[in-house]
Amino acid sequence: MSTVAVPLRGSYLEAGFSLWSWLSTVDHKRIAILYALSITAFFFVGGVAATLIRLELVTPAGDLVSAETYNKLFTMHGVIMVWFFLIPSIPSTLGNFLVPLMIGARDLAFPRLNLASWYLYVAGGLFTVGALIAGGVDTGWTFYTPFSTMFSNTHVIAAVIGVFIVGFSSILTGINFIVTIHKMRAPGMTLFRLPLFIWSMYATGIIFVLATPVLAMTLFLITVERLFGVGVFDPALGGDPLLFQHLFWFYSHPAVYVMILPAMGVASEIIPCYSRNNIFAYRSMAFAVLAIAIIGFLVWGHHMFVSGQSIYAGMVFSILSFLVAVPSAIKVFNWTATLYKGSISFDAPMLYALGFVGLFTVGGMTGLFLASLALDVHLHDTYFVIAHFHYIMVGGAVMAFLGAVHFWWPKITGRMYSDRWARFAAIVVFVGFNLTFFPQFLLGYLGMPRRYHEYPPEFQVLNVLSSAGASVLAVGYLLPLCYLLWSLKYGARAGSNPWRATGLEWQTPSPPPVENFVSIPEVTEPPYAYREKDRSDG
């Protein structure tokens, strides 16, 4: 392997300041920034919808918005948060930024595809926002037939096309990650020296390329059925609505792992760093990531226990769902064991990461409640499910996303933020989150169905608690926006490795040069060698 020396040409941020230099960039780091800006915008659009939903639910009567508006609000909340925030969140921003840096490459394998993926994302977003402006969609993010094809009078097709397009953005990202991780590792960077974040990006890539095309074709079939009144889903045409559900969840369940696997990768980077300890059981962590990605494809039918699918299918999908929980449990235990005999400090990223572990544990355990057949019959489509998946996707994925942003912020921007504010924000998010979503577990067991804009009065206390928590959570999400932006101008300059972390990305200046490395590094030791590093640093 030749080690090509590249002259240092200043940081990637200084490679051009015009708008066009950003819109035409093929630098993975700049594309990551483009993605970060766009997903943040979508996060706040989805957040506004969530705010209105929680406000409406303060009282049992449907008094703030009409039923129609409410249905459009939760649909847009779901569509935007799932496809335009959560799925691209960690992979397309931090993954894009870090994959080449962490494996010691100059860029992703296909930089132009990478830029194309961002443009597809924007095009898909425009269609979806277009559907929103034109009057909204009221099918729920799940687009269940025959409601979405034959009965809804809203702009289903525009929204479906938006999601169809953004799917190809995911596919391109997935191809790029898989090829880059296989073919472009630095000398000495063997598979089992890869940081776990890279393993999680690899697993995410697999899910992107294998699940997304199925969704794309399914959405195409929905569109045709809606436009022409012929298709395979409507029973009035001899079709089967459960066929849609199988196809939809074949994508959408693995998509949940697209949200949580990167979060696990982030926790696996942060926890060893602030524990100054080697990660516990590196290999089983890597295998667990792969196992989750693969078994995660075999469990989709647990969304359909009461849908009318056969009880045998229910049994098969139930047992497989329990199996996929085993590697997740292993990961939680291993993170905990990583703390053992460490030297732990509690900087903001660590608080987010520990918060992630706790909330993910609750989310994962309640997921097992739902995988239990007899219990799911009662809990399905209630607020218990809402609480469960928000613990995974918001408590898990968003906490980890924030942790990752804080951890790599100095690397990305070259600036330090206020750690005191950041720790405060982490605690606000954690408290606000639990206050918002824990009451929903109780609501669900009491029997409150999801997607209700009015509800019986005995559910009010818990709903008020939840809405109160949501306002705390909103503050928690606005805080980082403020102090992180502040740091861009006033923050102290960050050195190349402010956290004394291992990993190749910390061996290059912050912010990194255009070509990532002055010369491609050679890897000689396993990842997370914190004990060895601290010993040699003294």
Next chain:
Amino acid sequence: MIAHPVPRVRTYVLVWVALICLLLLTLGSAYMNLGRLNAGINLAIAAAKAWLVAFFFMHLRSSHYMLRIAAATGFFWLAILIGLSLTDFAVRY
């Protein structure tokens, strides 16, 4: 520099002849009433044809093992999609 020896034209032509023969075979078998066996034969022949194309025309025979894994994965995941769905549809009624 050429990584692998280039297959001879004869190989390609023979594969093509085999493909056409299989086409005739599947067409012919379809005109024999074999009950459920017809579908099985048709699919088996289609799989054989796909294998010939992939191994010879697409050079999987001499490719890096990663490429073979990628190809196999696509088909395997399709089998998962259809196979696990059949736990529902095949026993629904």
Next chain:
Amino acid sequence: MVEAVVVARQFDDARQQRRASDLGMWVFLATEILFFGALFMSYTISRIHAPEAFAIASRLTNITLGSVNTAVLLTSSLTMALAVRAMKLGMRRTSVGFMCATIALGIAFLAIKGTEYWLDYTGNLVPAVNFAQPGPHAAGVELFFFLYFVMTGWHSLHMLIGIVVVGSLAVMAWRSDFTPDYFTPVELGGLYWHLVDIVWIFLYPLLYLVSRA
């Protein structure tokens, strides 16, 4: 190696670049399999629901044109494979010739397919346009033809893309853009062409041969 191979800035050398492209293409082909996979799944389930109707409907397809088209497509795969081989051996003109043959066969395929569509149209077999069939299983037959048009439609679209791709490759090859050291685009274009062929290999028995006996 005398001739310079353009290596993009992110790669170490031509070999790494070629291997990355190969793997990228195969991963893309895997997504294509699952893209069509959703249709194969819909077909399987619909056929389980309406086996009789699928048998009847399949007999309404044009077996002659369908079988000839299969042969045309298999032959086009042969010419494409020979085009790649010729390029690998540096026989530029031969390669361009085989690519032109591939394009011609591809166009022939689409022409035959178009003829079939026309016959289907005159036979009142197009769902949502003019579908009208007598008999006890009309709804199931319509379902079959819906899938028939969606599956062959997506396949034809892929053929069209393939023809454009091979056409561009032929032009580039004619301009001597490729050498025995660098012909990755030709190889990848060939892979794409063969995959579209494989999709048809499965469509053929599922659509034309359900119940001919």
Next chain:
Amino acid sequence: MWNFPLHPDRASSLALHVDILLYAWLALAGVVTVAVLFLIVWFAVKYRHGSGANRALPPDAALRRRNHRIEAAWIVTPLLLFMVMFGWAAVLYYAHAAAPANATEIYVVGKQWMWKLEHVGGQREIDELHVPVGRPVKLIMTSQDVIHSFFMPVFRIKQDVLPGRYTMLWFTATKPGDYHLFCSQYCGTEHAQMIGHVVVMEPAAFERWLESGNASQSMAQEGAARFRQYGCSGCHGPSASVHAPKLEGLFGRRVQLADGTSTIADERYIHDSVMLPRKDVVAGYEPIMPSFQGQIAEDDLLDIVEYIKSLQDALPLEGK
């Protein structure tokens, strides 16, 4: 202010079993979660940066051996526990999958946005379901339009209600009272108003309710009227000149079909025979029956199904 319940009433024979399963899960999940959180907090305090805790690890080989044992323990333990919990939940689910043969049948049609229910005696209800205590009740459900879901939290059961298909739900109520009935599958604008009551009554009160009900005639009688109204009797009646299958004693029997297979004549079969008559043609008959799809409402069809069921004892049709 704190007068809200923490778990819903238990009003079916199943409810307690589901609750016990929940409590078991709460205990298990609680122990695991608390243990993990305790360890995190304990390690975080004990090994905080600058603390004087002993951080020395055993030599490499011994460490590796110990770690492997720990890993194996926490792969195998969750796996075994999960399998136990899977088995428990699955057995409970399976045991409750099929209704007992003596269950009272009630027919349910979901439509945007109301529930229409009909008792065998012909009593019709909208958004209300009256059932007696202590007697198994089986709901046979279908939808007129989109997918709905029939959810009764106090019974701990729900089931999606699909168009073009019958799904089934059964329970034995144990406690009189007035409870919630929800639609739990999102079904359009007024989804949140597709709610109602389940009224569980003492058997005697239930009988009184049945008698005071709005039923002018039983479901089967109603069905017989529909049978004539839609012209079914023209072919399937005793004096018909058309060669059509006889329906007396049909229900529950195995029927030979024209394509060589056979099927049990259940509700689904009768439903499909009316709506999609070409789907399962009876052996020995011409497929001449027209489809009634789009012409007959699902609740009328349920009356006809009940009528055909009532012909169980092969009584000759009343040719009035």
